[in-house]
Amino acid sequence: xxxxxxxxxxxxxxxxxxxxxxxxxxxxxxxxxxxxxxxxxxxxxxxxxxxxxxxxxxxxxxxxxxxxxxxxxxxxxxxxxxxxxxxxxxxxxxxxxxxxxxxxxxxxxxxxxxxxxxxxxxxxxxxxxxxxxxxxxxxxxxxxxxxxxxxxxxxxxxxxxxxxxxxxxxxxxxxxxxxxxxxxxxxxxxxxxxxxxxxxxxxxxxxxxxxxxxxxxxxxxxxxxxxx
Numbered sequence: 318x319x320x321x322x323x324x325x326x327x328x329x330x331x332x333x334x335x336x337x338x339x340x341x342x343x344x345x346x347x348x349x350x351x352x353x354x355x356x357x358x359x360x361x362x363x364x365x366x367x368x369x370x371x372x373x374x375x376x377x378x379x380x381x382x383x384x385x386x387x388x389x390x391x392x393x394x395x396x397x398x399x400x401x402x403x404x405x406x407x408x409x410x411x412x413x414x415x416x417x418x419x420x421x422x423x424x425x426x427x428x429x430x431x432x433x434x435x436x437x438x439x440x441x442x443x444x445x446x447x448x449x450x451x452x453x454x455x456x457x458x459x460x461x462x463x464x465x466x467x468x469x470x471x472x473x474x475x476x477x478x479x480x481x482x483x484x485x486x487x488x489x490x491x492x493x494x495x496x497x498x499x500x501x502x503x504x505x506x507x508x509x510x511x512x513x514x515x516x517x518x519x520x521x522x523x524x525x526x527x528x529x530x531x532x533x534x535x536x537x538x539x540x541x542x543x544x545x
Contacts, residue, residue, distance in 0.1 A: 370396035427451035476504030
C-alpha cells in the first residue's frame with residue numbers, strides 16, 4: 318500500500334485509528350495512565366505531564382486536526398529544550414498550563430493556528446523560557462491568571478494587536494525586550510475597561526525613556542498600567 322493510500326485509509330477511518338491508538342496506549346501502560354508514554358486527557362487531547370525526555374530534547378508536535386484539549390500538555394516535564402507546535406486547522410483550544418514548570422527555552426507557535434480560550438498558568442514557573450515565536454491572538458481568551466508568573470528569563474513575546482481583553486501580569490519578566498513590551502501595549506484592547514496590566518519596572522526602564530513610554534501608553538487610557 319502506498320503512502321497516499323495509507324493516508325487515505327487513515328482519513329476515512331479516523332475514529333478507528335484513534336480508538337486503536339488509545340487502546341494500545343492503555344494496554345502498554347497496564348491501564349495506569351501515569352505510566353503511558355502518552356495519554357489523552359479527553360478525546361483527542363494531548364498530555365505528557367511529568368514525563369522524562371532526553372536532556373536537550375527538541376519537542377515537535379505537528380497535528381492535522383485541532384486538538385480538543387492541550388491543558389497541562391508539557392507541565393512538569395524534564396529534558397525539553399525547544400518546543401514547536403504546528404496545526405493548520407483554525408479554531409480554539411485551551412493553552413492553560415501548557416508549559417507550566419517546564420524547562421523549555423524556546424516555543425514556536427508561528428504555525429499553530431488554534432486561538433487560546435485560556436492561557437492561565439501557561440508558562441508559570443517556566444524559568445528558562447527565553448523566546449516565544451509567533452503571536453498570541455487572545456481575542457477568544459476568557460482566562461489569563463498568572464500566565465507568565467515566575468517566567469523570569471522571558472525576553473521575547475508577541476501579541477496580535479488589540480486582542481488582550483483581560484488583566485495580565487509580567488512583573489517577573491525583567492528581561493522583556495523593547496519589541497516585546499511594545500507588542501504587549503499594542504495588544505491591549507481599546508474597548509474594555511477596568512482591566513490592569515502589570516509590568517516589571519526594570520524591564521520598562523531598560524527599554525524606554527520616560528518620554529517614549531508616555532507616548533506608547535497614551536493610546537491606552539482605558540487600561541491601568543502598573544509598574545512593579
